[in-house]
Amino acid sequence: MRSRSATSNDVARRAGVSRAAVSVVLNGSRSNVRVSEETRQRILAAATELGYSPDLAAQSLRRGQSRIVGYVRRSFSSIVYEQPIPYQIGTSLTRTAQKRGYHIIEVSAETHAFQDRKDLLQLLLSHRVDGVIFDWPSSESEVQQFVDEGLPVVQLIRPQFSIKTPCVTIDPSQGINEALDYLVHQGHRRIAFIGGGVSHPVDSSRLDNFVQASTRHKLAIPEEYLLPGTQYSLAEGYRLTNTLLALATPPTALFVASDILVLGVLRALYQARIRVPEEMSVISYDDTFAAYLSPPLTSVSQPFEEVAERAIALMIEGIMSNGTVQEAIHVVLPTHLTMRESTASPRRKM
Amino acid sequence: MRSRSATSNDVARRAGVSRAAVSVVLNGSRSNVRVSEETRQRILAAATELGYSPDLAAQSLRRGQSRIVGYVRRSFSSIVYEQPIPYQIGTSLTRTAQKRGYHIIEVSAETHAFQDRKDLLQLLLSHRVDGVIFDWPSSESEVQQFVDEGLPVVQLIRPQFSIKTPCVTIDPSQGINEALDYLVHQGHRRIAFIGGGVSHPVDSSRLDNFVQASTRHKLAIPEEYLLPGTQYSLAEGYRLTNTLLALATPPTALFVASDILVLGVLRALYQARIRVPEEMSVISYDDTFAAYLSPPLTSVSQPFEEVAERAIALMIEGIMSNGTVQEAIHVVLPTHLTMRESTASPRRKM
DNA sequence: TTGTAAGCGTTATCAG
DNA sequence: CTGATAACGCTTACAA
Numbered sequence: 015m016r017s018r019s020a021t022s023n024d025v026a027r028r029a030g031v032s033r034a035a036v037s038v039v040l041n042g043s044r045s046n047v048r049v050s051e052e053t054r055q056r057i058l059a060a061a062t063e064l065g066y067s068p069d070l071a072a073q074s075l076r077r078g079q080s081r082i083v084g085y086v087r088r089s090f091s092s093i094v095y096e097q098p099i100p101y102q103i104g105t106s107l108t109r110t111a112q113k114r115g116y117h118i119i120e121v122s123a124e125t126h127a128f129q130d131r132k133d134l135l136q137l138l139l140s141h142r143v144d145g146v147i148f149d150w151p152s153s154e155s156e157v158q159q160f161v162d163e164g165l166p167v168v169q170l171i172r173p174q175f176s177i178k179t180p181c182v183t184i185d186p187s188q189g190i191n192e193a194l195d196y197l198v199h200q201g202h203r204r205i206a207f208i209g210g211g212v213s214h215p216v217d218s219s220r221l222d223n224f225v226q227a228s229t230r231h232k233l234a235i236p237e238e239y240l241l242p243g244t245q246y247s248l249a250e251g252y253r254l255t256n257t258l259l260a261l262a263t264p265p266t267a268l269f270v271a272s273d274i275l276v277l278g279v280l281r282a283l284y285q286a287r288i289r290v291p292e293e294m295s296v297i298s299y300d301d302t303f304a305a306y307l308s309p310p311l312t313s314v315s316q317p318f319e320e321v322a323e324r325a326i327a328l329m330i331e332g333i334m335s336n337g338t339v340q341e342a343i344h345v346v347l348p349t350h351l352t353m354r355e356s357t358a359s360p361r362r363k364m
Numbered sequence: 365m366r367s368r369s370a371t372s373n374d375v376a377r378r379a380g381v382s383r384a385a386v387s388v389v390l391n392g393s394r395s396n397v398r399v400s401e402e403t404r405q406r407i408l409a410a411a412t413e414l415g416y417s418p419d420l421a422a423q424s425l426r427r428g429q430s431r432i433v434g435y436v437r438r439s440f441s442s443i444v445y446e447q448p449i450p451y452q453i454g455t456s457l458t459r460t461a462q463k464r465g466y467h468i469i470e471v472s473a474e475t476h477a478f479q480d481r482k483d484l485l486q487l488l489l490s491h492r493v494d495g496v497i498f499d500w501p502s503s504e505s506e507v508q509q510f511v512d513e514g515l516p517v518v519q520l521i522r523p524q525f526s527i528k529t530p531c532v533t534i535d536p537s538q539g540i541n542e543a544l545d546y547l548v549h550q551g552h553r554r555i556a557f558i559g560g561g562v563s564h565p566v567d568s569s570r571l572d573n574f575v576q577a578s579t580r581h582k583l584a585i586p587e588e589y590l591l592p593g594t595q596y597s598l599a600e601g602y603r604l605t606n607t608l609l610a611l612a613t614p615p616t617a618l619f620v621a622s623d624i625l626v627l628g629v630l631r632a633l634y635q636a637r638i639r640v641p642e643e644m645s646v647i648s649y650d651d652t653f654a655a656y657l658s659p660p661l662t663s664v665s666q667p668f669e670e671v672a673e674r675a676i677a678l679m680i681e682g683i684m685s686n687g688t689v690q691e692a693i694h695v696v697l698p699t700h701l702t703m704r705e706s707t708a709s710p711r712r713k714m
Numbered sequence: 715t716t717g718t719a720a721g722c723g724t725t726a727t728c729a730g
Numbered sequence: 731c732t733g734a735t736a737a738c739g740c741t742t743a744c745a746a
Contacts, residue, residue: 019489019513021723032732037725049731067490071430072723074421075738094444094451095653101444101451108475117469125458139369140417163369248656277656284658303445306598306627307657308634371739382717387741400715422739425722 020064029053029060036061040068074142082117083107083329084143086134088150088172089122096247096274098302099318100149103170106322107147114330119143135159144333147325148173150214166332168325172214178342180328182321183216186299187223189314189349190269193297194227196312196351197267201359202295206239206265208254208279210246210272218242220271220299239265243275251278259286266360267295273302273313280307295357310354317347370414379403379410386411390418424492432467433679434493436484438500438522439472446597446624448652449668450499453520456672457497464680469493485509494683497675498523500564516682518675522564528692530678532671533566536649537573539664539699540619543647544577546662546701547617551709552645556589556615558604558629560596560622568592570621570649589615593625601628609636616710617645623652623663630657645707660704667697 026033031053039049039057074080085107087100094101108118119141128134145166151157157177160167167179197205212218221242228235241254258264270276276298288294290309297312298304304313324345376383381403389399389407424430435457437450458468469491478484495516501507507527510517517529547555562568571592578585591604608614620626626648638644640659647662648654654663674695
């Protein structure tokens with residue numbers, strides 16, 4: 015039973031005015047209808063007395079827009095700790111959207127048993143979403159199908175660049191430069207890179223930036239220190255670290271391209287009884303749970319909160335401009351190093 | 365612009381039938397209307413050709429129920445890692461609900477800027493939720509206001525017991541018993557308890573169960589080993605561990621009442637250069653990210669997935685039984701120990 | 715078996 | 731400023 019909430023009709027009756035007046039007052043519509051301050055107050059009073067809350071479904075139906083934005087997040091794993099970033103972004107997205115009168119519906123392979131790509135489309139279309147935000151879309155067509163529907167689309171972090179939509183991405187260069195400056199300043203010369211793959215430009219750019227920064231410092235990093243990796247996982251970090259430790263001259267510092275990888279790095283180090291930072295310096299990338307590990311990890315922080323804010327701004331712009339083909343704006347946000355306790359000067363033993 | 369999706373009318377026209385027929389076919393309604401197999405197929409074909417997806421808002425409006433369930437989660441912190449459980453449950457809730465044709469709208473202090481309690485009510489009421497699930501409601505009135513609206517309410521994990529609603533809770537006893545059996549079996553006698561407070565029965569019961577299990581093993585745990593704590597946080601785990609380490613005869617094993625606490629425990633141990641499990645055995649409670657730490661932690665696993673499933677089942681029952689005052693069913697789920705690598709026999713030195 | 719018509723709560727329009 | 735009225739897309743009696 016939808017227990018009968020008060021309707022705008024009830025409010026109107028109680029305030030002794032017309033439904034139209036109620037509608038105008040309650041959603042500051044820019045109609046040419048003017049309401050006297052006095053009746054205005056009367057309506058507001060009636061609304062709160064009755065605990066009136068507008069029926070979103072009815073509004074959506076009538077207005078032809080739902081004020082709902084879909085957030086499709088990439089996910090391989092149903093375990094929060096293996097994919098923390100989408101959760102974090104989802105939270106920020108929801109909060110930001112709410113401030114502007116929008117709602118987020120979060121959709122992912124974990125939470126929705128999709129038979130195929132069609133189902134995703136159907137679900138979101140059924141909700142009559144006003145637009146869709148993608149976090150690392152898994153294919154072009156996944157994005158394209160919404161563009162084809164004429165819906166505003168915004169892509170985050172790892173866009174399908176072939177599809178021209180507004181994007182919000184993160185530039186790793188500043189953070190990685192700071193990380194290398196810091197390490198070099200502490201006296202490190204033998205710094206290794208542990209990555210999680212190069213399947214997307216965003217991933218390979220972490221390695222590229224690392225290499226650039228290291229040549230800038232004239233470090234002459236040997237090939238065997240550069241491990242691009244194949245996936246972001248604990249197991250991968252563990253494996254790559256062990257490869258490094260088996261080297262004739264292992265590195266004195268590790269730059270690890272994600273927090274998930276670093277879990278594996280720390281495990282390998284722990285098993286080898288190598289202490290951080292005394293015997294090995296470690297810097298991670300992401301700064302999601304880096305601060306919670308032991309020792310608290312120095313990490314390159316990504317501005318997820320701002321990613322969400324910009325994404326919502328872009329999205330609402332897209333919704334407003336309604337058909338007007340907007341330029342595919344590309345917002346790029348910087349990273350920075352957050353220093354904690356996982357680095358130290360290398361031992362001067364060899 | 366809500367780009368014109370196909371409507372049921374379009375489908376009807378295309379199939380050359382009435383809107384009524386379309387409705388009947390597309391949602392297997394138990395109406396007494398029979399549709400011939402042939403027209404049935406025709407309608408289905410037309411629907412897929414047009415990419416028809418029903419307008420949820422319109423359905424909601426017409427049916428008088430939204431098929432939306434609110435999930436209000438407790439939250440102090442906006443950081444995922446400090447409050448992993450609500451996220452995990454939210455995901456499971458969404459997945460389970462979807463299988464049964466429901467949608468979850470997740471609401472929390474992090475994601476929604478509520479001025480006061482009223483706003484929460486308003487938001488959910490605006491969505492015309494069919495019911496509300498609470499995870500650790502922060503006050504009686506928070507729950508009561510929805511009960512007063514006549515909405516089905518289900519409480520999870522840490523209910524406000526004073527309000528008679530169906531609940532799904534977790535019984536720690538089995539997991540804690542197994543943990544102590546295991547530790548004792550490995551030769552530990554000096555086992556300490558690190559807790560995160562006793563503000564809710566659920567929290568104090570972890571301590572109670574620990575004490576019971578230890579007396580069952582005739583351990584005679586000294587008072588100073590029993591630290592109920594005041595909050596679930598890294599800092600608290602850190603502080604309590606240091607208290608323990610400062611003791612004349614410190615424990616050889618630590619039972620830690622949550623994963624967040626254990627982060628602080630590991631930090632204290634790491635700083636004190638005490639290795640787990642060689643010099644100190646550690647068992648955590650929750651098993652959220654325990655497996656990702658180093659060493660992988662033996663932990664008491666809570667059945668969050670099943671909590672979500674039962675909660676949805678209870679909720680849908682409540683929605684169906686619609687006014688019929690249902691008995692306040694209380695589902696209690698068991699815990700169990702998941703063994704990993706954070707315990708070992710104590711050193712036989714003293 | 716199929717078609718018709720009413721109505722869910724809103725907002726917009728248009729004449730008073 | 732008010733008051734009717736229509737319409738959004740859908741479901742469901744009820745009539746054909």
